[in-house]
Amino acid sequence: MKNKFVEPDYLVDLVQALNRLPGIGLKSARRMVYHLLQYDIEGLEILSKALINANKNLIRCIKCNSFSCQQICQICSNPDRDNTILCIVETPSDMNVLESSKIFNGLYYVLMGKLSPLDGIGPKELNFEHLIERANTDKNILEVIIATNFTAEGETTAHYLSDILSINKNIQISRLSRGIPSGSEIEYIDSNSLAWAFIERKKTKISK
Ligand SMILES: [Zn+2]
Structure with a gap:
């Protein structure tokens, strides 16, 4: 044997x-x-x-949904951040990219994913209720920038979010500009292009 x-x-x-x-x-x-x-x-x-x-x-920050050691993370509790702008990203890595590029000084909301009906991931799975509540109850927020990826799923997510968030007429909804090639993921975009995408961000139009 x-x-x-x-x-x-x-x-x-x-x-x-x-x-x-x-x-x-x-x-x-x-x-x-x-x-x-x-x-x-x-x-x-x-x-x-x-x-x-x-x-x-590690727990989830109750405001931005990202990982944190405290109930409210360092970014959300920093008084020097611009609390009138909320940037929605798919993942904590996307948030890190934006942070290290120093392009943005507002606050974030991290979706922890994207809409992906084929994988059974819908608004409920991503807890969009939490985001909507955040956007509608925080009276400081004047603008929401949707910075999901430029992939098909990221665009679907952006469109969906734009639709539901624009019900609140007190908030301006923007999407990162299209200087970024279709299919791109925030994580892999160089900081110059990302900076332009922020500066040139467009107000979203809702197609009904
Ligand atoms: Zn936070």
Whole structure:
């Protein structure tokens, strides 16, 4: 009878856990695990503590819906931000891109996704109620900029949001300008183009 090498269970669990991440194939996951175990036990400790802490302590900011350690995140509680403009983005990564480009000094709302009917993701799944309530009850907000991606789903989301938010006549709804190629994702747009898209943003027209 041949002896077949079987990797220890805990090792397999770790490989499979890393393999769940986007862009990490089984091979890369295994390489990472062996690297940590062989050469960087301290790194393994740091990683495991960071994972536990993130899982235990990160919550959603009650205002912008992004990840935060407090009920209201640092951006939402910063008195130097322009609280008259609310920028809607799909993901926390998009928010980070805008933050690091220093283009925008208003407040955000993070959808944590986009409308995708084929995947069963509709307004309910994305909790649009929370966003609508935020936009309608915060009397400081004068403008909402819809900065979803320029993909088909991002555009559908933008159109839908524009429709429901424009019921409130006290708010101006804008969409990032079309200097950005169709199909683009905010995360991969250079900061110059992004800055122009903000400056040249267009008031949305509702087609009925
Ligand atoms: Zn916040």
